[in-house]
Amino acid sequence: MLALLSLFSLLASLALGSYSIPLENLPAILSGSLTGTDAQIVTELRWPRTLTAFVTGGLLGLAGALMQVLLRNPLADPYILGISGGAATGALLAITFGLGNEWVNGSAFSGAMLSMLLVYLLSRSSSYNSHFHLLLTGVVLAAGWGAIINILLILANAQSVHSMLFWLMGDLSNASQPSWWALILLLAATLISWLVARDLNLLTYGDHKARSLGSNVRRVRQLTFVLAALCTAIAVSMAGTIGFIGLIVPHLIRLILGSNHRLVLPAAVLGGGSLLVLADLGARTLLAPQQLPVGVITALIGVPVFLYLLRHRRNG
Amino acid sequence: MDDSHSLLQMVNLDIEIGNIQVCHNLNWTVNSNEVWGILGLNGVGKTTLFNTISGLHEASSGQVLIQNTALAQWPHKALAKELGYLFQSLSHEFPQTVDEFCTDALYPYINQWQNMSADQLQIISDSLSVTEMTDKRERLINSLSGGEKRRTEIAGLLVQNPRLWLLDEPVNHLDLRHQIHMMQVLIEAAQKRSGSIICIFHDPNLAKRFCTHILLLKGNGSYENGITEKILTAEKLSQLYQQTVIELHDNDKAAFIAD
Known part of the structure; x- marks a missing residue:
């Protein structure tokens, strides 16, 4: 079902926009047999953006x-450990110095990696039950990045502030190249995490229980941390800090499919991908020709869904 | 399988947690087909002792041997087939069902590429059946009562089916009938593998009823162990709990009560 949703969202995103393209022309355009303006819009504008989304x-x-398993908290999101804060600081610095898109992305990625390293080094502890320590370290670091981000915003000139705000809200309008390398990394990360899916199931019961059932908790936690941090870093450096997808989607999937991570992980990938493609479609079309940052749309969808889930959780 | 096999051996073991000395120079052997009860005051370190036996807490000195092999030398999964641990309590942060919990307990027996075999599905069904949880197998664990949660955790341990069973207050939250029934189920399961049970109790009467041996943790690292008849006396319990305990007799039955 999720695969169908993914396909539907991809096709809709390619066909719809400020200029609609007949759905029946899509196969011919994608296979290269149809050329012209329609084909150009699809292959040069919409396809890179849709794939990136x-x-x-x-x-x-x-x-x-x-991240939710790592922190044993179903309300955790990819940004909670400050990795996105590091990325934002990097990106905003690059914008401050008037550097181009490539530099902004690269600088964001470097900032994310720096933040990941800091969290890792500062929260390294010999004790089990380390999720609480990790969470606190990350949250405090995130607050530190937040302060730096505010300073950069205050010091920036009017034109930079606009780019900065778009970046901070999450924005896909800079996607001009199909991000094949990121797709490959996504597939690799999904596969690797799927290989420890059973260990992740055990980790949800706590480190002690997981260890007593035979899981190599320390190794699994390290791997999970690195994978989650890398995925966050890549996502953020491509599209800024798009909110709510990383919180809502896994949570929703757990409510629908249960807690078996052999299902949850691939479903979260497909669900997250589809939702962002649809949200981006909304961002492009709702106020067309004016484009909204996609992060605004995900938050607008995310807030009511999140509140509903929270109520559901309390009653359930 | 050799029935007199030593399942657990502690050699000159010192355990500390914070500034509490749990045990000093502990020499203790658990052989197969024994049921041990551990008694002691709150905070004396009973759970820390369990954590040390299962590798979750490091001893200050001395050795823990599981089936004559040092604890640290056991591969994680192989150890989980021999040593099982019923925790005092588990928190369930994620929406898991009883069934999912029991399935996850098969972890040491399946690798990433395998699905559950018919036998393994049967083991889960049997475990749910003896713990009387079959009709609740699709329920979310967080929606269960305290006693039902406890039985779910016991069902999970039955699926794991180790040889050495560490049970930290196994009858917590259970009603009187289920206290007796669950202990019988656990002991029977351990006997099937010529295994042994070590059980932390706060009720000396349950210990007396089910245990063949007793370990008293007396605080400040001192301990006393031996067969139940020798250790579980009103006098020793009075000393242990710093509270007068008397033994009442009725025909061939006897019970400890706090005076």
């Missing part, structure tokens, strides 16, 4: 699902 959403869905 799908991959970014998938990365965030996966990172969220992993």
